[in-house]
Amino acid sequence: MGADVVSEDIKTLTRDGKEFDLRCLEKAAACCKLNVIKKSCELVNLSEDDLPCIVQLKKKYFMIITEIRNGECFVTSRKPSIGIWMPLARLGAVYSGTIYRFTEQQETSASKVLMPAWFRTQMNELWPQYMQVLMATVMVNLLTLALPLFTNMVFDKLIPTFATDTLFILGMGMLVVVVFDFVLRWLRTYFVDDACRVIERRSEQFIMGRLIQLKQSELPDSPGRITHAVESFARVKEFLSGTVVLSLLDVPFFILFTLVIALIGGVMALIPVGVAICLVPVTIFSYRRTRRRASELTQANNAKSAFLYEVSSELEAIKALGASGKTQARWRRLVTRSAWASLASKQSNVLLNTLVASASQCVVIGMLVLGVFQIHNGNISPGSLFACIILGSRAVAALMNLAMAVNRLSFSVKALKELNDLLGLAGENDNNDKLNVPAIKGLIEFDKVSYRYDASQPEVLKDINLKIRPGERVAILGASGSGKSTLIRLIQGLVEPTEGNMLMDRHNLEHLNLDQYRSHFAVAPQKPSVFAGTLKSNLMLGQSSLSTERLDEACYGACLDGFVQQCSRGYAHPVLERGENLSGGQRQALSLARALLRRSRIVVLDEPTSAYDNHSESLFCQRLPEILKKDQTLILITHRHNLLQLVDRIIVVSEGRIIADDNRGRVLEELTYRRSEASAV
Numbered sequence: 208m209g210a211d212v213v214s215e216d217i218k219t220l221t222r223d224g225k226e227f228d229l230r231c232l233e234k235a236a237a238c239c240k241l242n243v244i245k246k247s248c249e250l251v252n253l254s255e256d257d258l259p260c261i262v263q264l265k266k267k268y269f270m271i272i273t274e275i276r277n278g279e280c281f282v283t284s285r286k287p288s289i290g291i292w293m294p295l296a297r298l299g300a301v302y303s304g305t306i307y308r309f310t311e312q313q314e315t316s317a318s319k320v321l322m323p324a325w326f327r328t329q330m331n332e333l334w335p336q337y338m339q340v341l342m343a344t345v346m347v348n349l350l351t352l353a354l355p356l357f358t359n360m361v362f363d364k365l366i367p368t369f370a371t372d373t374l375f376i377l378g379m380g381m382l383v384v385v386v387f388d389f390v391l392r393w394l395r396t397y398f399v400d401d402a403c404r405v406i407e408r409r410s411e412q413f414i415m416g417r418l419i420q421l422k423q424s425e426l427p428d429s430p431g432r433i434t435h436a437v438e439s440f441a442r443v444k445e446f447l448s449g450t451v452v453l454s455l456l457d458v459p460f461f462i463l464f465t466l467v468i469a470l471i472g473g474v475m476a477l478i479p480v481g482v483a484i485c486l487v488p489v490t491i492f493s494y495r496r497t498r499r500r501a502s503e504l505t506q507a508n509n510a511k512s513a514f515l516y517e518v519s520s521e522l523e524a525i526k527a528l529g530a531s532g533k534t535q536a537r538w539r540r541l542v543t544r545s546a547w548a549s550l551a552s553k554q555s556n557v558l559l560n561t562l563v564a565s566a567s568q569c570v571v572i573g574m575l576v577l578g579v580f581q582i583h584n585g586n587i588s589p590g591s592l593f594a595c596i597i598l599g600s601r602a603v604a605a606l607m608n609l610a611m612a613v614n615r616l617s618f619s620v621k622a623l624k625e626l627n628d629l630l631g632l633a634g635e636n637d638n639n640d641k642l643n644v645p646a647i648k649g650l651i652e653f654d655k656v657s658y659r660y661d662a663s664q665p666e667v668l669k670d671i672n673l674k675i676r677p678g679e680r681v682a683i684l685g686a687s688g689s690g691k692s693t694l695i696r697l698i699q700g701l702v703e704p705t706e707g708n709m710l711m712d713r714h715n716l717e718h719l720n721l722d723q724y725r726s727h728f729a730v731a732p733q734k735p736s737v738f739a740g741t742l743k744s745n746l747m748l749g750q751s752s753l754s755t756e757r758l759d760e761a762c763y764g765a766c767l768d769g770f771v772q773q774c775s776r777g778y779a780h781p782v783l784e785r786g787e788n789l790s791g792g793q794r795q796a797l798s799l800a801r802a803l804l805r806r807s808r809i810v811v812l813d814e815p816t817s818a819y820d821n822h823s824e825s826l827f828c829q830r831l832p833e834i835l836k837k838d839q840t841l842i843l844i845t846h847r848h849n850l851l852q853l854v855d856r857i858i859v860v861s862e863g864r865i866i867a868d869d870n871r872g873r874v875l876e877e878l879t880y881r882r883s884e885a886s887a888v
């Protein structure tokens with residue numbers, strides 16, 4: 208367990224003088240796959256296994272102990288932010304007697320699939336709501352007993368004696384019961400829906416947080432698969448946190464109702480018990496069948512979502528290429544496949560539903576037939592028979608709900624498994640011992656780095672040794688597909704070398720907190736990313752408030768200033784999804800301005816002017832040096848000769864290897880020489 212990150216997380220959670228929020232801590236710990244355990248013990252009894260831990264002091268203060276040695280402990284708190292060694296006895300004077308320690312979450316594979324830890328954490332926090340649901344369920348089911356007892360009384364006592372006064376009083380009482388029943392059922396549904404709402408908000412926040420953290424190299428090739436996994440979870444969570452909970456809570460009442468039937472009607476209780484026994488194999492068979500169907504349906508829907516995602520983002524290209532017919536034909540095939548899979552899975556459901564409805568009728572028929580014999584033998588009265596029938600139907604209804612929930616569970620398990628597989632992919636900061644990177648000097652080193660995107664593919668970069676010093680202005684040149692952008696991805700830690708090491712200020716990137724590390728980069732990628740919103744929201748992506756002067760400066764540098772002035776609403780100019788209402792050059796300028804706005808230590812520009820006209824490109828070449836500070840490193844990937852005036856050093860990549868790396872003049876000379884040699888041949 209890594210002390211650094213846990214301490215760091217804890218520090219942000221323990222605000223001096225404020226109430227300690229255990230829920231927040233549990234949530235943060237769950238993100239690191241840790242459980243929080245509250246423990247009462249003497250400080251002298253703390254063992255290595257307890258560390259790091261949060262120590263609760265008197266007066267609501269908290270500290271973190273990361274190490275204990277020779278009667279001293281290393282403690283940190285928010286104030287001072289650095290740690291100190293302190294004798295345990297001294298801390299003992301202000302110690303409240305409680306610590307919070309951490310253990311790694313252990314999961315069995317079954318629990319992982321049915322209720323992954325992150326989802327269970329959300330549900331665990333909702334115990335108060337579920338306790339209310341439980342209480343309402345108990346009340347509702349107890350009130351259910353009133354109707355059969357009333358019926359029994361009416362048939363056996365009131366009809367023979369025609370005691371109308373008692374009948375009216377009991378009738379009024381039953382009306383009150385009905386009103387209570389209505390209110391309780393409504394409340395129960397409300398509590399469940401409210402719990403679902405909370406789970407929805409929290410789990411979807413968690414999912415997005417985790418998705419963003421996943422390693423780029425681990426993500427599935429198809430963004431449609433990700434979308435589908437997240438979408439199907441939206442349908443599942445309501446079922447798991449609502450339907451399943453209610454069905455499970457109803458089950459004990461099957462036993463209660465059967466016991467009451469046994470009390471009133473003796474052997475009549477055998478009927479619901481018999482139906483329950485028959486339902487078990489039917490439900491298991493149906494569950495297995497539906498699980499197979501769910502798997503086929505998921506595959507079909509995945510393919511559909513992936514294709515839909517692709518078509519919706521490339522609609523214009525499809526029209527321009529005249530590929531509408533082919534697109535429709537492929538869509539038809541996908542839809543047909545998914546419709547058949549959907550029909551097959553619905554059939555499994557319908558079969559169980561129909562069987563379950565028949566089982567309910569069987570209970571009534573069975574009870575009537577057995578009841579006639581029982582009445583004839585004088586064992587029960589007609590009133591008891593009516594009461595048993597009502598109770599029997601209610602008892603079996605509880606089981607039927609459970610059987611149907613179990614059947615539907617196969618879909619939920621499938622969807623949860625898919626999402627869990629996705630979220631279980633390696634994340635960038637999964638190891639808790641990553642170093643924080645509050646600042647960098649900017650020394651980038653490739654130490655014998657090789658990289659391949661896929662084990663089955665050849666290496667894209669081979670044995671690269673390279674050093675880029677802080678403040679250098681470097682261009683990376685090379686033919687298409689030679690590996691320039693991959694080089695940049697490695698520098699940013701977006702992908703990990705298959706061999707060798709990537710270093711920043713002599714620290715291996717695999718030991719750094721990559722989120723923090725990347726905050727020192729300003730990147731304008733080859734393919735600009737533009738989002739729906741305004742020019743300002745796009746420029747400010749990932750930034751807090753900035754002055755208009757800073758925005759103006761960045762737009763000036765990227766030559767976007769002219770366009771901003773043309774827009775009547777200036778920076779508030781609306782931008783459509785993926786920047787559909789902007790030209791290619793404007794999208795690129797926006798992405799470039801966003802990078803310049805960050806004033807990061809390292810500025811990476813991948814083909815920054817590929818969509819610029821010649822005039823804008825020349826302007827950019829003039830303006831960029833005005834904007835860049837001396838200590839900012841510039842790494843420029845370009846095919847444009849004009850841009851080379853911005854750099855002092857040129858690195859040439861060919862087929863994944865560095866074939867030239869020198870100052871601008873010498874490399875350009877060498878390239879001209881090679882070109883003339885080649886043309887002479």
Ligand SMILES: Nc1ncnc2c1ncn2[C@@H]1O[C@H](COP(=O)(O)OP(=O)(O)OP(=O)(O)O)[C@@H](O)[C@H]1O
Nearest residue numbers: 660661667685686687688689690691692693694733
């Ligand atoms: N995500 C990926 N999965 C598999 N292979 C990839 C991926 N991205 C790039 N490649 C392959 O890696 C090689 C290097 O690609 P890279 O994008 O680094 O080239 P580049 O020099 O930047 O090219 P260009 O100048 O055309 O942008 C290419 O052969 C490309 O097909």
